Amino acid sequence: MLRKGLFxxxxxxxxxxxxxxxxxxxxxxxxxxxxxxxxxTASEKLYAPxxxxxxxxxxxxxxxxxxxxxxxxxxxxxxxxxxxLSELIEISPKKIRESLEKAKKYSxxxxxxxxxxxxxxxxxxINTELRKFPGFFxxxxxxxxxxxxxxxxxxxxxxxxxxxxxxxxxxxxxxxLIGKSGIDKSYESDLKGKHGKRYYVVDHRxxxxxxxxxxxxxxxPIPGKDMTSSIDxxxxxxxxxxxxxKRGSIVAIEPETGEILALISAPNYNPNELVGRxxxxxxxxxxxxxxxxxxxxxxxxxxYPPGSPFKLINALIGLQEGVISSATTLTCxxxxxxxxxxxxxxxxxxxxxxxxxxxxxxxxYFCTIYQRIIDNxxxxxxxxxxxxxHVKSFGLGKYLGNxxxxxxxxxxxxxxxxxxxxxxxxxxxxxxxSNGIGQGELVS
Numbered sequence: 001m002l003r004k005g006l007f008x009x010x011x012x013x014x015x016x017x018x019x020x021x022x023x024x025x026x027x028x029x030x031x032x033x034x035x036x037x038x039x040x041t042a043s044e045k046l047y048a049p050x051x052x053x054x055x056x057x058x059x060x061x062x063x064x065x066x067x068x069x070x071x072x073x074x075x076x077x078x079x080x081x082x083x084x085l086s087e088l089i090e091i092s093p094k095k096i097r098e099s100l101e102k103a104k105k106y107s108x109x110x111x112x113x114x115x116x117x118x119x120x121x122x123x124x125x126i127n128t129e130l131r132k133f134p135g136f137f138x139x140x141x142x143x144x145x146x147x148x149x150x151x152x153x154x155x156x157x158x159x160x161x162x163x164x165x166x167x168x169x170x171x172x173x174x175x176x177l178i179g180k181s182g183i184d185k186s187y188e189s190d191l192k193g194k195h196g197k198r199y200y201v202v203d204h205r206x207x208x209x210x211x212x213x214x215x216x217x218x219x220x221p222i223p224g225k226d227m228t229s230s231i232d233x234x235x236x237x238x239x240x241x242x243x244x245x246k247r248g249s250i251v252a253i254e255p256e257t258g259e260i261l262a263l264i265s266a267p268n269y270n271p272n273e274l275v276g277r278x279x280x281x282x283x284x285x286x287x288x289x290x291x292x293x294x295x296x297x298x299x300x301x302x303x304y305p306p307g308s309p310f311k312l313i314n315a316l317i318g319l320q321e322g323v324i325s326s327a328t329t330l331t332c333x334x335x336x337x338x339x340x341x342x343x344x345x346x347x348x349x350x351x352x353x354x355x356x357x358x359x360x361x362x363x364x365y366f367c368t369i370y371q372r373i374i375d376n377x378x379x380x381x382x383x384x385x386x387x388x389x390h391v392k393s394f395g396l397g398k399y400l401g402n403x404x405x406x407x408x409x410x411x412x413x414x415x416x417x418x419x420x421x422x423x424x425x426x427x428x429x430x431x432x433x434s435n436g437i438g439q440g441e442l443v444s
Contacts, residue, residue, distance in 0.1 A: 041212045042110075042202045045173075047141040048193030051224030053155065053183055055233040056261075062155050062183065065145035067276055068123040068138040069175075070115040074104045076135035085133055088126050089115060113175070117143060117276045143177075144184070146271040150237045153265045153297040154229070154404070156182015157274040183229065185405045193224035230259035239264035247292075249299035251400070260402055263299045267292040300400050300407040303443040310438030311366045314373075315354060317390040323372035329353045336367035338430040343367050343437070363437050370436025374429030381415035383429065388414040396444045410444040417441070 053062035070089065077100070082093045089096075103112045114136065118126075123138055130136055144158055158177045166172050178192070179185035196219040199212035211218075232252075239250045243266035252262040273282040286294050296302070318324045331351045336343040347360035357365035374383035391397065397412030411417075418432060419425045421441065434440030 041199050042208070043197045043199050044139070045175075046196035046198055046219075046221045048195045048221035049142045049223045050144065050158075050177075050184075050193060051187075051191040052226045053191075054226070054228050055231050055236075056228065056259075057232065057234075058228075059233045060147050061151065061229060061231065061233060063145045063147060064142045066120050066123075067141055067143040068118045068120070069113050069141055070118060071111045071137050071139050072100065072103050072114040073109070073111045073135050073137075074100065074107075075109045078134070080133065080135075085136075088129050088133075091115070111137075115277075116175075117141070119276055143275055144271075145275070148233055148237065149270045149272070150233060150240055151231060151263070152182075152269050152271040152274075152294075153299065154182055154231055154236070154263050155271050156180065156184040156186075157271060157279070158184050159274075159279065181406070182404060183227070186403050187227060190227065191224040194222040196221035230254075230261065231263070232261045235262045236264065238262075240266065240268060247298070249297075249302065251299050258401060260400075263297075263402075263404075265296070265298045267294050269294040297404075297406065300402065300404060303408055303410050305440070305442060306396070306438040306444045308361050308438055310442070311361065311436075312358065313391065313394055313396075314366050314369055314436050314438075315358065317373060317387060318369040320390065321373050321376060321386065323376055324354065324369055326354050330357070330362075330365050330368055332362050332364040336364040336433065338371070338433070341430055341433070343433060367433045367436045370433055371429035374432070380428050381425070384413075384415040384418065384432075387435075388412050391442075396442075411441060413441045 049064050050062075052060060052064070055061050080100075082096055085096055086093045099114055103114060106112045118138070127138065130138065146152075146155060157180055159180045161169075161172045161174075161176050161178050163174075165178070166174065166176075172178065176195075179188040184191060198215070198218045201209040201212050203209055235252060239252065239262045243250065243264055246266050248266055250262060250264040251260065253259070254261055269286055273279075273286075315324075319326070329351050332345055332347055332349045334349050335345045343363050345363035347357075347362040347364075352360060352362055352365055354365075356362075370387070373387050374380050377383045377386070388397075391412045395401075397410055399407050399409045413421070413432070413435070418427055422431070432440055435442045
């Protein structure tokens with residue numbers, strides 16, 4: 001009898017515990033209800049506008065413009081007028097059928113991309129007619145827009161992320177755009193913003209029924225930060241005008257601050273050519289233009305011997321090392337001569353002091369200064385390293401100091417370089433004397 005009573009007591013306690021647990025789960029704790037609701041929802045990405053970029057005077061360099069992805073929900077399509085759709089969106093019926101089959105393989109009930117990045121003008125044209133084709137709809141996204149055609153090498157361009165990048169950066173997903181070059185690449189984390197989400201209630205076949213909880217849980221996109229560049233857009237335009245039909249670069253720097261006011265590379269291209277659906281085709285054409293090389297930024301990638309302007313730096317090094325003074329006079333006999341070596345000179349010749357040598361750009365004078373610097377210590381290796389350190393102190397052999405994602409630093413040779421380059425170590429100042437006039441192995 002006692003055992004029977006104990007059994008009923010335990011049974012009643014277990015029943016009470018189950019009732020309390022059920023009351024907590026169903027009435028007090030809404031986590032399970034919310035989880036069940038989320039299992040019946042789907043989300044749509046709301047693209048964040050990228051930040052704007054202005055020049056130093058507030059002129060817009062990089063803006064945004066709307067574009068539209070044409071989406072398709074295969075389960076809503078019946079008796080598709082392929083010819084009519086072909087004429088409307090300007091692609092072949094065969095391409096439409098192939099894209100539709102691809103969408104069905106992805107999911108018969110979920111929406112997927114049919115055509116991407118339709119420009120606003122194209123979307124406006126087809127929007128009113130699109131209702132005749134159930135299952136097709138437009139989804140808005142934001143692309144870059146460049147009010148000025150100047151500075152393509154500075155502003156850069158954006159493009160879609162690839163699978164490899166997505167795997168390494170989980171904050172990105174398929175279809176996201178990322179800075180590929182220029183300012184947009186350097187400041188990607190500041191400019192990209194944060195995408196939002198809109199949630200929908202879906203049925204068991206993943207078909208949209210309506211907004212989830214009237215949009216209470218939707219996440220609004222956060223725009224990227226606006227930025228101001230040191231570039232003077234008017235000066236940039238003028239520099240590009242001067243370089244029309246030429247190959248080369250112009251770099252204008254504010255001496256007091258080191259800010260880059262203009263960075264011209266010619267030939268260049270219109271940055272709007274690398275926006276939207278035409279980007280891939282235009283980029284390929286620019287990439288394979290091996291004559292003009294418009295994608296090659298000559299201002300920060302090209303390396304050239306500095307030439308005669310370098311003679312001023314060489315003169316300052318000579319003064320610092322005490323191998324000349326401002327009154328030192330050297331006689332030019334139409335070139336620098338050392339044994340069988342001759343470096344020709346086209347100045348007027350005769351005796352020249354430092355000021356006259358600079359005015360005449362006398363090769364003999366500055367070759368002699370260089371030779372004295374290198375051989376001054378009785379050890380050409382020590383002299384070469386001293387000269388190299390002085391040259392680097394002027395910023396040569398270093399990157400330009402800008403915040404663009406590409407560039408080369410040139411070459412200022414030292415003693416170790418010439419030991420490797422020449423294959424022997426008994427060289428003297430005359431061996432590398434072309435450096436003294438901004439030629440030789442020296443590039444910037």
